[in-house]
Amino acid sequence: MKTRLPIAVCFVFGLFTLFQYFTADPTLESIYKEILDWMQIIFVFTLLVGVVSLAKIHSEKLIKKRTDWPYSILTILGIVVMAFLGFAYGTDWGTPFLWIFMNIQVPMQSTMFALLAFYVASAAYRGFRFRNREASVLLITALIVMMGRIPLGHMISDIIPGTAEWIIDHPSVAAKRGILIGIGLGSITTALRVILGIERSYLGGKGA
Amino acid sequence: MISNIMASAQADGEAVSAFLHPERIPILIGTLIALIIFFAYTYLARRGGLKIRKVSGLDAVDEAIGRATEMGKPVLFTPGWGGDIQRPTTIAALNILNLVAQKTASYNCDLIFPTHDPVIMSAAEETVQNAYINAGHPDLYKPDNIYYTTSSQFGYAAAVDGAISRIKPATVMLLGTFEAEALILAETGNSVGAMQIAGSDSTIQLAFFLVACDYTLIGEELFAASGYLSQDQEVISSIKAQDIMKIIIAVILVAGTIAATLGFEQVAEWVV
Numbered sequence: 001m002k003t004r005l006p007i008a009v010c011f012v013f014g015l016f017t018l019f020q021y022f023t024a025d026p027t028l029e030s031i032y033k034e035i036l037d038w039m040q041i042i043f044v045f046t047l048l049v050g051v052v053s054l055a056k057i058h059s060e061k062l063i064k065k066r067t068d069w070p071y072s073i074l075t076i077l078g079i080v081v082m083a084f085l086g087f088a089y090g091t092d093w094g095t096p097f098l099w100i101f102m103n104i105q106v107p108m109q110s111t112m113f114a115l116l117a118f119y120v121a122s123a124a125y126r127g128f129r130f131r132n133r134e135a136s137v138l139l140i141t142a143l144i145v146m147m148g149r150i151p152l153g154h155m156i157s158d159i160i161p162g163t164a165e166w167i168i169d170h171p172s173v174a175a176k177r178g179i180l181i182g183i184g185l186g187s188i189t190t191a192l193r194v195i196l197g198i199e200r201s202y203l204g205g206k207g208a
Numbered sequence: 209m210i211s212n213i214m215a216s217a218q219a220d221g222e223a224v225s226a227f228l229h230p231e232r233i234p235i236l237i238g239t240l241i242a243l244i245i246f247f248a249y250t251y252l253a254r255r256g257g258l259k260i261r262k263v264s265g266l267d268a269v270d271e272a273i274g275r276a277t278e279m280g281k282p283v284l285f286t287p288g289w290g291g292d293i294q295r296p297t298t299i300a301a302l303n304i305l306n307l308v309a310q311k312t313a314s315y316n317c318d319l320i321f322p323t324h325d326p327v328i329m330s331a332a333e334e335t336v337q338n339a340y341i342n343a344g345h346p347d348l349y350k351p352d353n354i355y356y357t358t359s360s361q362f363g364y365a366a367a368v369d370g371a372i373s374r375i376k377p378a379t380v381m382l383l384g385t386f387e388a389e390a391l392i393l394a395e396t397g398n399s400v401g402a403m404q405i406a407g408s409d410s411t412i413q414l415a416f417f418l419v420a421c422d423y424t425l426i427g428e429e430l431f432a433a434s435g436y437l438s439q440d441q442e443v444i445s446s447i448k449a450q451d452i453m454k455i456i457i458a459v460i461l462v463a464g465t466i467a468a469t470l471g472f473e474q475v476a477e478w479v480v
Contacts, residue, residue: 021232022229022232023227023228023229025227043327046327046330048326049326049330050329053329054356057355105360108362108366109360109361109362112362112366112369113388116388122395123419123420126419126420127419127420176411179426181427181454182427182429182454185450185453185457186296186427186430186432186450187297187431188242188450189431189447189449189450190431191296192243193443193446194299198250199299199434201304201306201307201335201438203334203335203338
């Protein structure tokens, strides 16, 4: 029953969603919109499950003084303070909730994003080394594309930006489309396997 | 009489277009063809003996878990920030998670699963718990190892980054839908010396994974993983059906290209 019910629910809703995509029937479209609304409602409840799980894990870590427990104080403090401020003063402009969000969370997020530049540099260093034939092709291609995108490339020769554009527009797009076709077909067959109950691994295996 | 037949046909056409989106009919035809191929191969699967080509990234899963077990360190598996439970990539990631969890249960190796989505967390809890039961080691299942971090993209990246830096897992599996956090996670995994297996449906992030990870599942390999790892004939049959669909698409593309080259623009437009 524990497996059959989710598979049955998946089959009915999966088939309905697939069918309604093709139909122009207003009744079916309104049912579909209703389902989407319900999904939003369910998501809000599951968010609560996530926050409870997070609070539980960090409370236990704090109480049992496990490794790195001081970080848990910050996490719990963050959850409690932000929830209190949100409920007490709202989330509009000028409220303490939004002030903390704009002055603590946003800069921290920007810092994480900024790290990406350094990671790109270190990954590029490893990826573009002359290790073998493929890596050499990658290095030369990357050099042409990068040179074609900066004024120095234009100054050296107009062939460089033209070649860079050609690489981006043709071989690169062809490779991307090849991968995307694979991804699209993979998505379709995975969806069909799930709808038809052939794929049950996500429920813990065939015998689950 | 002819006018009556014409009027009847027109009325039928209008009834169909009132019930079906006319612009989606070609997609419907494509879907029906896909379904026929899919069912034909599922029927063929009963005979058994279907095989798929070797995928080095998936062959490395055993090696990666074995390495973690030998080192006495955990395996960290995360499905990325970009997906939700409706996305086939997430389902594919959960399918792989199930098989990975069965192996970590057998080897008595810890499996850590941080995620940004509470629904994925609940599904992963169920998946891993059942995998541990199926592997015959329900006692080894640790519910605290599957946890929600935050829905914020870089908050999630920071949380997973922190976990990788502190725990120093022997193996990191980045399988699912990744966006800008992909390289941040992959480079952190690389910096702690973890063996990394990655796969995503984003062509942009795949480029980052290729340079930062040991093995990368490209395109449909991520979706084929559960069939490849479990050797389930029904799942493999659907992968075979996928290959047939790919051949059909390739033929259509070549036909369209030839038509366009020969100047049959209308035919090319209709085909492509």
